[in-house]
Amino acid sequence: MLTDNAFNSSRHKVLIFSCTALLILADQGLKAIVALTMPIGSIESMGTWFNLVHVLNPGAAFSFLADAGGWQKYFFSIFALVMSAILALLLWTGVRSTLESTAYVCMIGGGLGNVIDRLRIGAVVDYLDLHWRGMHWPAFNLADIFVMSGAFLLLITSFGTERTEHQSSQ
Numbered sequence: 366m367l368t369d370n371a372f373n374s375s376r377h378k379v380l381i382f383s384c385t386a387l388l389i390l391a392d393q394g395l396k397a398i399v400a401l402t403m404p405i406g407s408i409e410s411m412g413t414w415f416n417l418v419h420v421l422n423p424g425a426a427f428s429f430l431a432d433a434g435g436w437q438k439y440f441f442s443i444f445a446l447v448m449s450a451i452l453a454l455l456l457w458t459g460v461r462s463t464l465e466s467t468a469y470v471c472m473i474g475g476g477l478g479n480v481i482d483r484l485r486i487g488a489v490v491d492y493l494d495l496h497w498r499g500m501h502w503p504a505f506n507l508a509d510i511f512v513m514s515g516a517f518l519l520l521i522t523s524f525g526t527e528r529t530e531h532q533s534s535q
Contacts, residue, residue, distance in 0.1 A: 381456055381466050388474025392508040393481060396490040403492075414497055420504050421488035435487075442483045445476040461522070468518035475511030 403409070403419040410416050423438060424430040430437045452469045460466050482489040491504035 377466075378457065381470055382453075385470045385474045385477075388470065388511055389478050389481070392475065392478030392506065392511070395492070395507050396478075396482065399490060399492040408494070414495060416494040416496065418492055418494045418504050420491050421486070422491045422504070423488040438483050438487055442480050445480045449473045449476050449480075462525075464518055464525075465522045468515045468522060471511040471515030471518065473515075475508040475513075475515065478508035478511070479506075 399417070399419050403417070405419050405421060408416050408418050423435070424433065425437070425441050449472075452473050456466060456469050456473075460469065479489045489506065489508075491506050491509075493506060494504045495502040
């Protein structure tokens with residue numbers, strides 16, 4: 366895939382998979398701190414627009430399918446594991462840029478961080494609550510931030526690739 370051997374080197378592969386492990390550890394560490402210091406359902410106000418909470422989300426991002434009856438735990442776990450395997454394979458075989466590597470690492474780290482929760486306790490630990498004038502964004506966690514950031518970075522790289530290919534054809 367790449368002409369630059371730096372993205373295909375063993376050193377690069379060790380670095381990106383180590384970064385993925387660090388993201389998973391950071392996510393699980395914060396979730397453990399929340400679980401150890403806050404009872405489920407508790408809310409600690411951190412300001413006029415932000416709370417720390419401890420909630421369990423059996424659904425996906427933004428509580429999608431939270432009330433689906435339990436099958437979603439397996440569906441989302443399998444989906445995240447398959448997607449993580451595909452992204453890891455893409456990382457292993459080579460990527461076009463550091464930005465693309467970062468996107469995949471974020472998506473794998475966040476996805477697997479939430480899979481660990483689903484398989485361990487049957488739901489994802491969420492603890493970040495943004496609100497304004499009585500309206501609350503669904504609670505989320507660091508893994509969700511990683512997944513969304515990775516998707517955003519991947520979107521950016523897709524525009525950059527199209528622009529580069531278009532410019533080189535002129």
